[in-house]
Amino acid sequence: MTRLGTILASPVIAALLALCIAPLAILFVYSFYQVDFVTISREPTLANYAKIAGSPTYRGLIVRAFGSAALVVAITAVIAYPVSWFLAKRVGAAKSTLLTLLLVPLYSGDLVRIFAWRVLLGAEGVINRSLMWLGAIETPLQSLLFSPLSTHIALVYNYLPFMVIGLWLAFEALDDAWLEAAADLGAPAHARFRRVVLPLTLPGLIAGGLMVFLMVAGDYLTPQLLGGASGITIISAINDLFGTAFDWPLGSAIAWTMLAILMMAFAAGALAIRRSSLVEGRT
């Protein structure tokens, strides 16, 4: 970087350090402290990390958060592939309109979308009433709402646009000649997808997947409002520790454990994108 570049970039770097890195660094330091009522003891200890490792509750909640995130990534990918292909390859003038429509739900707040799902999935909701009117069920399906099912339906709905955008960009860059060549060589549809489409859209899949993964892992409002009695997440547990229990050190340690795992996932994703780009470059 030139001297002028360094000077111009320094306010941005300073803001990044002050607003992003410093708070995380403070959390990291706190994660080695202990709390006694409302007094924080500043004797460094690994006790909080040991507590997380030894607690089936916190371990289970962390696994549940990442399991949920992985599941939502998988479902959104399955839905987003045909949608993105259609947008990139089969739509002409209406493309920008359809993309805008895809993003419209994001203009409303999280709470609006969550309560809309309540209206649809509730015991007196649209789906239950319709099923009863059709005679498919006699009593409302209670498990539609306040269950892992309703939570994951809403999570998929909330974050699908991010996966579609990632894959749409990849499909836009995909040269049709590759598919035509594969077809000319007699490759059936599944082989064309597996050996041509998937490798060439992998960067889009990974980028979209990472975005969805990060956002689902950090979403506590949707599980809290749609998950019912089992709607606890590791994020709401951290919230309890910081607020109700005034256990900032343990909350910091869990937050940093989550962050470390997410950073590893991000690094793995970036590495995978780099590798797939290299493969693409060689071919």
Add this chain to the structure above:
Amino acid sequence: MHRRTLLQSALAGTALGALAPATRALAATDILWMTWENLAKDDYLAPFLSTHDVSLTKTFIGTDDEQFAKLRAGGASSVDLITPGLDKVEFYTASDLLQPIDFEKVPNAALLYDTFKQTPLGKMDGETYGIPFYWGINPIVYRADLMDEEPDWSVFFEGDKYDGKLAMRDYALEGIMIAAMYLGIPESEMFDMDDAQLAEIKRVLMIQKSKLRTYWNSIGDLTNLFATGEVVCAFSWVPPYYDLRAQGIDMGMAKPKAGVIGWCDTIAVPKGVEGERLDATFELVNYLLGPEYGKMLAVGGPYAQSTSAARDMLSPEEQSKIFIDDLSVMDSFVWKKNPPRYNEWVALWNEVKAS
């Protein structure tokens, strides 16, 4: 007009214009009150502000914990008055964030109900740091049209008739207090339970969880769940009872004989408030415990202030609505306290929810 005269006039006018608001700001003492939005409505405070040379800035809290976190993180110096729960004052005094109440400057405190005069909560070393301000109960609220009889705490732990139709507040302190009351653990032991008692609490809370539709976090959300019939019975705050009755739904409110959780918020003055600001702050405290504010809070809240200042100004119906028609009701209250092992309570609560 000569150009120089014009310029001088313009400058003088500008200077006076700039000075005018500054003079007003200097004349009024500006105090900042951190509190719940429902306590600081403009019409509640108008009589005080019209008779005192005080400029009041309000900042609102969403939870008691948020208030403590803000002060603990260094916000105390900019705040003149806060509203912590009676059970939470200990957090603030242990963190050396409060100054004692100067009762000579709060004559209306003489009208505190005996319960609040005698409580050891909010006090330390003979001084009061959080003066009881307003109070109420958290009862069981239920859909009387959808339940056969008035419930008690056992509805959350026994039988299966209302499984999947119950709700509990997502709050470790009250959730565990309710389990303790159900198990018959006396109040004298409730906040200092041993390992065996906590294990028993966990066992019954696991049973409770299997019966719940959800844990609620906001009272607006719970009201909505009652209205749509998703929930027929919940440990609740009082507002859904009145709000839904006003909408024509047959609601019931139960106060279990095993005990009712009583809550009380206090008014407390952070350390560092002094001089004119301190005097103005205590004048506001005195107003908040007085008759004008008390009547508006009772009618508009509806909540009871901690003094008898407005009691005789209220009709029997209004008194009944805020539980001050028969003050012996307080005898059945279990006031929230801060358990020494609260971290373990929160961990237990999370274990149950995560199971």
